[in-house]
Amino acid sequence: MPLSQPPDLHEVAAAVRAAAIDEGFSACGFAPAVDSQGFTELVEWIEAGYAAEMGYFANRLDAYRHPAGVLPGARAVIVLAFPYPAANPASNEELPDGGVHGRVARYSWSGLDYHDVIHPKLKRICKLIRGLRPESHARGIVDTAPLMEREVAQLAGLGWRGKNTLLLNPVMGSYFFLACVLVDIELPADTPFEPDHCGTCTACLDACPTNAFVGPHVLDASKCISFLTIESRELIPEPMRAGIGDWVFGCDVCQEVCPWNRKPTRRAMAAEGMRDARQMAPTQTVRGRMELLRLFSLDDESFRKQFRDTAMWRTRRRGLLRNAAVVLGNVGDVDCVETLMIGLRDSESIVRAACLWAIQKLLVHADSNEARTIQEALARFRLQETDPIVLAEFD
Structure with missing residues (x-):
């Protein structure tokens, strides 16, 4: 054949x-x-x-x-x-x-x-x-x-x-x-x-x-x-x-x-x-x-479970929280400050820095009592912060 x-x-x-x-x-x-x-x-x-x-x-x-x-x-x-x-x-x-x-x-x-x-x-x-x-x-x-x-x-x-x-x-x-x-x-x-x-x-x-x-x-x-x-x-x-x-x-x-x-x-x-x-x-x-607010409650493991097989895994947790903080600063209101304060305790410096920027953006929407409370909290965070990236945002 x-x-x-x-x-x-x-x-x-x-x-x-x-x-x-x-x-x-x-x-x-x-x-x-x-x-x-x-x-x-x-x-x-x-x-x-x-x-x-x-x-x-x-x-x-x-x-x-x-x-x-x-x-x-x-x-x-x-x-x-x-x-x-x-x-x-x-x-x-x-x-x-x-x-x-x-x-x-x-x-x-x-x-x-x-x-x-x-x-x-x-x-x-x-x-x-x-x-x-x-x-x-x-x-x-x-x-x-x-x-x-x-x-x-x-x-x-x-x-x-x-x-x-x-x-x-x-x-x-x-x-x-x-x-x-x-x-x-x-x-x-x-x-x-x-x-x-x-x-x-x-x-x-x-x-x-x-x-x-x-x-x-x-x-x-x-x-x-x-x-x-x-x-x-x-x-x-x-x-x-x-x-x-x-x-x-x-x-x-x-x-x-x-x-x-x-x-x-x-x-x-x-x-x-x-x-x-x-x-x-x-x-x-x-x-x-x-x-966006829920993202700040995610630790590394919970972030992995939710995003590991998605396109958003590309940013990793630190990048997505950084982005979320910037968006909150742009379109959020003063009620978001409580969540952003959680971000100020994050282990990642770029997350802390982005949250700090957003809080300061939202301060203009706070009444005098709210603004005073927020400023006092920021002052306490400032005493604890050592990373130059975050300190630059404070200054």
Whole structure:
């Protein structure tokens, strides 16, 4: 009996597209593995200091030159889009009575860490490819490897890079995750997405609460609310705190104002986003809102139990409490001071410093007796404090 021939590369590509649909991806495109055209811009962005604390860009800089820095011998990149819910966030009238609520970015609404949702899908697609072409190697990634994902996605025909630096698709908008599968076989490439449909619109640039955009397509991460509330491990700089507003985890402002995210077809497509995710835990968020005061009662173990498998684990307890304190300072009232006083006894200095700032912000809403009581309590805390970060807030 003659041996059967392995499927040709077009048949492999067709099988991958079908599998991508079965896995819940809303788009799939193929790009050649080539030198990054945006590498020089990346170097300039890092040298300008716009990467802030994200030293991993500079530490892995050479790997960004070519997809082979992620998979040796890479010849093609399969780019996949996985949608997440884009319904309007809950209004204050829809929230449970009591407490103060902060907004969280849409991508975290599912209650799951999206890496845990998407990685198994990529592994199954890699397994499919190796099964069809046993000589091949494949690696799936979700925003943790040194790859110019948005540039590759444009090469794969999935959309264009908007002025807010995010990938925009004329049907899906931008409320989706990008994932990639790198392979060392030369799959047929799709037509790159050439048009830029942003035109003269600057809605995203104008709406940013912290003026994080240096210009179109250039983001200063040190001013970005998403960076400050998720990636940063430091105390949020004082000039940025008011701009945080009520965002306790991430920010969607530059996406919310984008006309491409307001199209009815986009909202309908996103209704089933993260379809594999479990129902949101009411102790975490209620359609984009998180109750903040309760966070200050969580120790490390209780925080781990509630957030270990969620996107919010990225901030760790200290980061989320830091953020909550800043939001309370921005939108809370004097009744929140009692909870913030608990934060002044926290073991983490950035939590104590953020709580101190918030208390002093809320003092303006206190009557004379309340203000005197609060000031006396702060004076006692001041005598016990030794950390320079917190002392700087006192002074």
